[in-house]
């Protein structure tokens with residue numbers, strides 16, 4: 001991508017502070033190439049969780065994750081997914097990430113809306129939170145559904161690039177082994193506590209965006225949080241629209257993205273740990 005196009009792509013990216021159920025209605029039909037959604041999980045946590053040493057576990061107890069019941073969650077999901085269907089280009093694609101709490105409900109609803117599932121991908125967490133009480137298996141993965149707008153969509157898949165990112169072997173859907181977001185990448189608040197409970201790792205978004213978009217494509221994220229989608233879009237020369245209803249999150253996302261630069265193809269190594277030395281991905285940057 002030329003420098004001029006790169007600048008144009010940054011200028012045309014957009015942040016929207018507001019409720020996606022309202023803001024999505026304002027976006028034009030068939031106007032975006034890809035949508036990445038990391039919606040509320042509806043975890044239904046009712047009690048505080050403690051470790052064996054009596055310290056409190058910082059779980060996802062945010063108001064944005066609270067719904068009265070499954071029916072309310074399903075109505076919410078159907079509302080935003082229907083808008084996404086309208087906004088996506090006919091050859092566009094959708095990614096949704098979730099856990100066992102919500103991903104089956106979302107999958108059912110999106111199939112009923114005639115999205116066409118291409119893969120379900122397992123993000124296996126290298127450093128998951130343990131099951132402190134020992135009452136179940138450790139919950140150590142999240143699932144991503146990748147779906148085309150319809151069965152006939154000519155969606156983008158950068159097959160060769162993903163193969164190169166995987167030591168020249170076809171990339172599989174069942175073993176995206178990636179750390180949960182930690183260290184320097186994790187945004188902190190003024191008390192040095194994590195700013196957001198569910199900030200996603202850039203390495204995960206790298207695979208999502210690199211595999212299914214072209215340079216200059218427009219990516220929409222209606223649950224923008226700390227702006228991980230925007231960070232990776234900017235690094236890869238893609239445009240984005242981020243919608244987020246929490247003013248602090250979107251303010252911090254803007255600050256975070258302001259400091260990001262588009263990467264060169266040889267720097268992709270910094271974003272992906274499992275890399276072939278022979279990689280040449282100029283064509284998709």
Ligand SMILES: C[S@@+](CC[C@H](N)C(=O)[O-])C[C@H]1O[C@@H](n2cnc3c(N)ncnc32)[C@H](O)[C@@H]1O
Pocket residue numbers: 018019020021038039040041064196198199200201222223224225226227228229243244245246249
């Ligand atoms: C699972 S988090 C997304 C985290 C994000 N992917 C990241 O890496 O930081 C879901 C986000 O959606 C936001 N949210 C929930 N309901 C919303 C709505 N109706 N409209 C806009 N944002 C919403 C929450 O405030 C929260 O930040």
